[in-house]
Amino acid sequence: MSHLLPQSFYARDALTVAEELLGQHIHAGDVVLRITEVEAYRHPGDSASHCRMGRTPRNAPMWGPPGHAYVYLCYGIHNLLNFVTDREGEGAAVLIRSCEPVRGLPTVLARRRGPNAPVLLTGPGKVTTALAVDLTFTGRPLFVPGPLEVHEGEAPSRIARGPRVGVGYAELEHQRAPWRLAIADCPWVSQRATLVPDGERAARQLSRAARAGGRSARPARG
DNA sequence: ACAAGGATCCTCT
């Protein structure tokens, strides 16, 4: 028996919700996926967010009450799944980027085209394909019984952070913000090279300084 | 009404 996350879970800052979404389970029909990688799109003033231009018909769910899905079409091809956070009237959400299969693997494989193996669920377009989530899911609540639910899963032992992917159009500050979060040392994560596990940033700076012969280490990035 | 470009994925070199 698993437990639906309440709407209050989502009624917080997107970065906090993103962190706590890692390890939780998405239920859609017979498929259950464990969330392994997310990105926070924050309110206010996040120039990488779809809400950067204010309220529009497409991003309306992001401004609505928390705990609802926001699904949009990316590059004319992929449906990307977000969970709305913060309060009604604030445009913020968490993008679900990667998952680990928990149940319904045959269904997931049947929905998939292309190679399987480690890239099966690493990337936001693949997650929606596996869940059969499309644009009709936008605005739907996640905290009541229905076709798309989020349940309590297993919290990760360690988290890694890095810059968000594909936001080159944003201001530098928001390109670099470490608002992509993933379960550390988890194979079900995309673009792992740019992620740093919590607690290792200081260690990396030290070793970099050592390699540079103790001379001027460059200032930390981000 | 028009043009531009995108929170990606896959294939091929």
Added chain:
DNA sequence: GAGGATCCTTGTT
């Protein structure tokens, strides 16, 4: 590592 697929949203004329 580069490019094409593919179409909707958005801002501009």
